[in-house]
Amino acid sequence: MRNRRPCHPIGSWLHLLLIIGLLSQRAAAQVALIVENAILVTMDDSSPEPFLGWFSVDGSGRIAGIGAGHPPESLRATNRLDATGKIVIPGMVSAHSHLWSAPFRGIAADQNLLGWLAAAHAPFSEHYQKGDFAAYTRYGALDFLSHGITTCYNWVWNDGFPQAYFLEQFEAQRGLEQRFVFGWALDARLDEATNHRNLSEFLAYARPLVGQGSLLDVSLSALGLLRGPEPFPQWEGRWLKEFGLDAQSHYLEDPSIQVQQRAQWNILKEAGLVGTNMMFAHFIHPDERILRDTAAAGARMVWNPLSNGRLASGLADIPGYRKLGIPVGMGLDGQASSDLSDPFENMRMGLYATRMKHQSAGAMSTHDILAQHTIRSAEVMKVADRVGSLTKGKFADFLLLDPLEPDIGPLFDVIASVVMCCSSRNLTAVYVGGNCVYRDGSFVHHDFPAIRRDVYQRVDRMRTAVEKQKLPVTIWQKHMANLPRCLGCLPETSAPAK
Ligand SMILES: [Zn+2]
Known part of the structure; x- marks a missing residue:
């Protein structure tokens, strides 16, 4: 007698079990x-x-x-x-930052922007060496992370350094968890063709990396009017269009040059630097025409209350800008001018100064200011589909x-x-x-005391070089002369015995 085939052969049972398993797995989704x-x-x-x-x-x-x-x-x-x-x-978003500047806090405390630049940055500028920008950027990014800033726009510095030093800022940040938009900066010493080639090569390298790891986008840290009315605005305007880039430019920050910078507004407009592709950092002293044009063109701005207060730059009329429909984000600027990277301090500084100016608690709500340091900053940076x-x-x-x-x-x-x-x-x-x-208080993946020690030693080397130059005594040298050097260079001390 021929064996009857079972109604449910063993293979079919296995299939059934597999299907039941898959269905129950779907019901109990795994995250x-x-x-x-x-x-x-x-x-x-x-x-x-x-x-x-x-x-x-x-x-x-x-x-x-x-x-x-x-x-x-x-x-x-x-x-x-x-x-x-x-x-x-x-996580907080800082829509305008200079991470490399983190080691240079507390310098020239009684100076406005231009005096501070002269005292806090200029003396050091010729003493950068290989590895400094990587170390300082890493230190700055971790400082931000430890204060809850998980995304930032890094307006980098590219002023007279070998290209490799400049790129250290990009690579250092890419190796960290903090998300970032990296702004490429022109080198003011180089001619048009060389700057164009450098930008083009950088974009060919960096754009395929967008979306990988912590890199959210690439942008242009525009020189704009920082180096005078030409040729940078013209180059930058053309290249924004050619490469389809967004840009961020400092504008109308220091009150002492506001008249001159307002008068140059048409240069920015004609260069194509006033549009949906532009974020103005600071933007404290616009006149009515500049505000109207900005709103009509869809340009954005980034408010930096701690830095603006520290450098006596002034108070941007944020409620007024928002009434006109200008999108506003917030930033901590470089740590060298906000000193403490605490976004809560930044929010309070901005909120309370605005309320004082308007003499109205209704001028800005607590929800508004928290939104500005999170979702509104992400919108201004055009990364709100991913963060904020x-x-x-x-x-x-x-x-x-x-x-x-x-x-x-x-x-x-x-x-x-x-x-x-x-x-x-x-x-x-x-x-x-x-x-x-x-x-x-501790990083999960980084030996911060070792990173800090490296940074302090590098800064100490630069200070020694500056002091050997016998420049006129700067404010920071005067105050620091009798203090012990390089406290952060010392090895970590063990906890005191109880
Ligand atoms: Zn800045």
């Missing part, structure tokens, strides 16, 4: 991380109110789901983060704030407490792409 029990401040315009909730992060570091209450029971995660009692906000708010599909770049350490009192209005009561001291952890990069 890389679930953050739960958080007081969420998303800064997504569609959910302006804070709420108690959760979000999940997929394997590519993006937010896969977000909601109030508890995550669905079917959601499985490789890691879970219980954020009970913590406020979670998006806790939104499904964007990178999971977020900060954990502990309102109890140091204690900021019971929470009545979460956003007001974040803006008015918090500082970097409340920053418990910084996450980029769902990965913790900084926790409880």
Whole structure:
């Protein structure tokens, strides 16, 4: 008798089991991380109110789901983060920065911009050596990260250095977790053909790297009017068009040159530097015509209250600009002029100065100023599709704030407490792409004391070289003459015995 074939051959059973397995796996979706029990401040315009909730992060570091209450029971995660009692906000965005300048803080404290440039930068400029820009950029980027700034626009410096030194700034930043838009800068010493070739070669190299690692985009750190009315605006205007680039330019910062710079507005316009491709950094002293033109052209601006206060540059009328429809982001500028990279200080400086000027608490809300340092800055940098708010599909770049350490009192209005009561001291952890990069005062992946020691030794070498030149005694030399040198060069001391 011929064996009857079983109704469900063994192969079919295996198939069935496989299908059931796949279906149940789909029902219990797997994510890389679930953050739960958080007081969420998303800064997504569609959910302006804070709420108690959760979000999940997929394997590519993006937010896969977000909601109030508890995550669905079917959601499985490789890691879970219980954020009970913590406020979670998006990583801060600095839309105008000079990371290499981080080691030069606290210099020329009583100088306006031009005097500060002369005292804080000029004496050092001829003493940079190979490796300095990489070390200083790394140090500056980590300083930003430790204060909760997870994205920045790096307006770099390219002034009389070998091209390789300049590129160190790009490579150093690419090796770190902090996301960035890199602004290529022309070299004012070089002729048009050489600058054009350098820019073209850089873009051919850098553009394929956009979207890989921490590089969000490439842009142009425009010289604009910094070196006089020509030829840079004309070159830059042409090359923005030719290469399809966006640019950022300092404009109307120091009050002592505002009359002269306003008079040169037509030069910028005619060069093609006033349009949707331009962000003006500082932009403190525009007249009515400049404001109208800026709004009509769709140009943007970046406000830097700490730096503007420190250098006595003035207070931009942000409510007035926004009324005209000019998009406004915020930056910490270089650490050499904001000194402390604390975005909470930056927000308070801007918010309170604006309220003082207008003598109205309604001139700017706490939500407005937090939005300006997060989502509005991302919009101004044209990277809001990826960062700036806790939104499904964007990178999971977020900060954990502990309102109890140091204690900021019971929470009545979460956003007001974040803006008015918090500082970097409340920053418990910084996450980029769902990965913790900084926790409880330490970097997860970097030996910061070693990085700092290297930076301090390099700066000490430069100071020694400056002092040998016997330049007229600068303000910083006068104050520093009797202080011990290079405290940060010393090896880490062990904790004192109890
Ligand atoms: Zn600047």
